[in-house]
Amino acid sequence: MRGLLAVHGGAGRLRKYLLESRRELEEGLRDALHAGMSALTTGSALDAVEAAVKVLESSGVFNAGKGAALNAYGQVELDAGVMFGRDLSFGAVAAQRYTWNAVTLARKVMELTDHILLVGPGADELAKRLGMEPHPGPTERARKLYEELLEAVKRGEHDLWSKNRELLLSMHPGDTVGAVALDSDGNLAAATSTGGISLKLPGRVGDTPLPGAGVYAENGVVAVSATGVGELIARYLAAFRVAELVRRGKPLGEALEQVVSGMTEFFGRRNTVGLIALDARGTYGEATNCEVFLRGFAKPGEPVRVGVLAEERVLQ
Numbered sequence: 001m002r003g004l005l006a007v008h009g010g011a012g013r014l015r016k017y018l019l020e021s022r023r024e025l026e027e028g029l030r031d032a033l034h035a036g037m038s039a040l041t042t043g044s045a046l047d048a049v050e051a052a053v054k055v056l057e058s059s060g061v062f063n064a065g066k067g068a069a070l071n072a073y074g075q076v077e078l079d080a081g082v083m084f085g086r087d088l089s090f091g092a093v094a095a096q097r098y099t100w101n102a103v104t105l106a107r108k109v110m111e112l113t114d115h116i117l118l119v120g121p122g123a124d125e126l127a128k129r130l131g132m133e134p135h136p137g138p139t140e141r142a143r144k145l146y147e148e149l150l151e152a153v154k155r156g157e158h159d160l161w162s163k164n165r166e167l168l169l170s171m172h173p174g175d176t177v178g179a180v181a182l183d184s185d186g187n188l189a190a191a192t193s194t195g196g197i198s199l200k201l202p203g204r205v206g207d208t209p210l211p212g213a214g215v216y217a218e219n220g221v222v223a224v225s226a227t228g229v230g231e232l233i234a235r236y237l238a239a240f241r242v243a244e245l246v247r248r249g250k251p252l253g254e255a256l257e258q259v260v261s262g263m264t265e266f267f268g269r270r271n272t273v274g275l276i277a278l279d280a281r282g283t284y285g286e287a288t289n290c291e292v293f294l295r296g297f298a299k300p301g302e303p304v305r306v307g308v309l310a311e312e313r314v315l316q
């Protein structure tokens with residue numbers, strides 16, 4: 001067996017953008033699956049998730065890397081995290097502005113520094129020192145979305161700097177990206193990368209670069225990548241909860257459903273989370289409480305499968 005790979009391109013409400021760009025988004029997922037599977041032929045699960053997420057960051061159509069949503073000041077600020085299940089090694093960046101390729105920078109934090117998470121200027125400095133490619137600046141779509149949302153905020157006389165849960169939830173664009181992989185040596189890995197919530201306060205960090213929240217991998221157990229409203233996913237430690245259930249013997253599909261329905265019940269709302277996962281036996285699982293869940297799955301010798309609407313099944 002060469003290995004298995006799943007990717008996602010975010011979960012959320014059904015929006016016009018998704019219908020208009022469905023083909024590009026599906027194409028992006030397929031490209032990511034091909035890149036990740038090709039990395040698995042010679043590399044590890046860690047190489048595969050990095051390669052897959054890099055393709056999605058580079059596409060400019062997802063809320064990550066080149067296509068990232070913008071913060072309250074109209075700036076790109078990226079979060080990404082990567083975890084290798086063999087030794088629980090972890091690397092992440094948050095509120096990083098220099099390079100578009102946040103997942104690779106997260107891996108560099110893991111492999112080249114003594115730390116697990118670098119934020120803001122520190123993360124930017126590492127990217128510069130490594131000669132990484134600078135972010136080309138916001139895409140037209142990101143800029144347009146930013147302007148529309150800013151208008152709506154002004155009309156509603158909302159104060160972005162004060163607590164407003166409804167406003168936060170309405171600013172969640174979806175389209176975050178992630179991947180999970182299992183290689184032929186039994187290694188599990190996960191990676192997640194995002195521009196975060198539109199109009200987020202500068203310096204805001206979501207679930208994506210936090211181990212056990214937006215990303216988790218542990219050999220013999222599971223690899224999970226999460227997407228949705230980071231403030232809720234992080235408080236619920238969604239990825240780690242899945243791991244704990246699987247560790248105690250719950251089948252992966254049931255564990256994922258239990259965590260998603262637990263979150264829905266606890267916070268009293270839907271459209272907040274989507275999870276993809278692979279367990280140590282190579283079972284793929286997914287669960288969401290969202291209308292839309294962009295995701296795909298690949299196994300050797302079979303055509304890759306992608307889905308956009310939550311009810312479409314891409315299970316093996």
Ligand code: ASP
Pocket residue numbers: 010011063079172173174175176194195196197205206207208214226227228229230231233
């Ligand atoms: N979880 C991401 C965040 O809150 C956003 C997303 O997944 O769409 O930063």
